[in-house]
Amino acid sequence: MQQARRKLGPGRGYEYFNQLNDSQLTDAYHYTLFPNFAVSLWVDGFHFLRARPHPTDPEQCIFDNWWYAPAPEGVTSMVFTTDGFVARDAVVEHEMFMLGEQSMGMTIDQDLAIFSAQQQGMRSRAYKGAYLSGQESRTQRLHELIDDYIEGRRPKKVGTNET
Known part of the structure; x- marks a missing residue:
């Protein structure tokens, strides 16, 4: 698939395919920019x-989900979206719906199912708190400091008993 995209892509208006490494032609790159915002990059959109x-x-x-796809000049083929294909010049309307009313595409639907199960698990009597990685602990501390300032508490200085 990588070789085919590298060979056929530029002729179909996707000149930038030649600037990508092989994994960028087939894999998804996912970046969480803040706890509530992420970007997933694919060869044919993001x-x-x-x-x-x-x-x-x-x-x-x-939950907001935006899908952006390139529109090379002269290309008339259908555009891949998270839940199928649409005409390249289609006007896509903004939609709002409740979870489960319609699909957002297989991958997003699977992620959302996990979110719901995680939320339910946090209400379990067995739940005693999260195990956080180093980076996650830093984010938790940031929110603790924000809460302290909102509540008018002056946070303790690290490594002292001073408040």
Whole structure:
């Protein structure tokens, strides 16, 4: 597949294929930029993924999924999206729906199923807290400091008993 994309892509308007390494022609690169925002890069497009707080229910969120695809000049073939193909010049309407009402594509649907199960697990009587990696611990500490400032508490200085 990598060789075919490298050979056929430029002739189909995707000149940038020659600037990519082999794995970039077939693999997805996923980056979490902040706990609630991520980017997934594919050879034929990219996702912006964001979870926002629900305006009235703290037990829910609004999950935004944007898919952007290149539109090389002169190319008329269908554009791949997360849940199928659309005409290249199609106007894609903004949609809002509840989880399970329709598909967002196999991968996103699987991720969302995991999110729901994780949220339910956090309400289990057996749940005693998360095990965090070093980077995650730093993010937790950042939020603790933000909470301290919001509540008017002055955080302790690291390595001292001073507040």
